[in-house]
Amino acid sequence: MLVRFWGTRGSIPVAMTSAEVKRKLVTALVAAAGRGLDTPGKARAFVEWELDFSVSHTFGGNSSCVQIDTGGPDYVLCDLGSGARVLGNNVLATGGPSGHRFHVFMSHLHWDHIMGFPFFMPAYLPGNHVRIYGCHDALEEAFRRQNAAPSFPVDFSRMGARIEFIRLEPERDYDIAGLRVRAKRQHHGGDSYGYRLEHDGKVVVYSTDSEHKQDDPEEVKAFVEFFREADLVIFDAQYSLADAVSVKEDWGHSSNVVGVEMCQLARAQRLCLYHHEPIFDDERIATLLAETRRLEEITRGDHRVEVQAAYDGLEITL
């Protein structure tokens, strides 16, 4: 199973500013001084292996969209944030204009999780098939309303692909596109749903826009079971714990600290920090990752959880 991240930013898409680009360049040029990087190959190797990730790359700015690639013929996605635009263009560029089938599991219907769909080109092309799954009553309404005046110039009815909306019930197993899928209700304004996706002995949990009430033992237990021995937990770590339990309590997001604790309790293999705070630059997210790895290390029992931070373009093979 391969997991590809097309959009990893929380709440709203962001772009690097020219000041950030300049700062990265200055840092890289100073680090390269006297290194004789006089060929593209040498420069590329230096960038790839010697510069810090936050200097040589960016975590990216597209909002939520993750692809679960089982090797099957269909595309399986979680959420249709602005990252879906990039994915759609990539599908058309590599696979031609039609004949594609997409299965999309929606965490919820907030703007940042659906905003990629009006720019998801395969949906406009006849011969494609998009199946959108979710647990909300307003699943179809949210997409139709977004692709309509006065919000958007091209009406939903002009999308040429076959588009279906399928309601799922939480806490029930479904077999879809070769995956065993189970949804779980999460704390978020208007509710959100996490998904546990299993294929060929591998387990991915997609759990974004989810606030965890750690003082409720029953809830903790239920989420630990949902995460149980997952190979990968994609986890909403938008806030610091201090913010999540004080000024931002009930805003519907979680923290890196709770992510580590839940994955330790569930004996998950890997925690991927996701839904990054939009005001964080690359340096700040890199610091968050380093701190989270340190937290995992100093609180580790007999089980190690590998910690990563998602970025647009990240691929994880399970």
Add this chain to the structure above:
Amino acid sequence: MELISKRFADTVVLFPQGRVDHATAEQFKAALAPHLAAGATGGGRLVIDMTGVEYISSVGLRVLMLASKQAKAQGCTLAVCGLQPVVREIFEISRFNLVLPVFPTLREALAALSTEALTAFGAA
């Protein structure tokens, strides 16, 4: 969880022990409650000396946050001190060091909160 407490003039100091995690956080919360209630009438100061705490989880930190909010609403002051290295790192990573007054030692906490309490501490 029992909390040993000591009074230094107008300041009460509490000494939790061991781990404050999912298994003990409720007990910690219950043990704090009477001291917070007493602070409401006394308008006093409360210091939690964490020297004996080897680990604190998110739920334990939340108890501290709720206690701090309650103290503030009552016009009291709540501070923590004496964090072991691991606990200090947890405070920093969770950013609790930015939302709670944290002091390296009890003496420094008392010095910041109350001259009378510091004098009483020095005489003890």
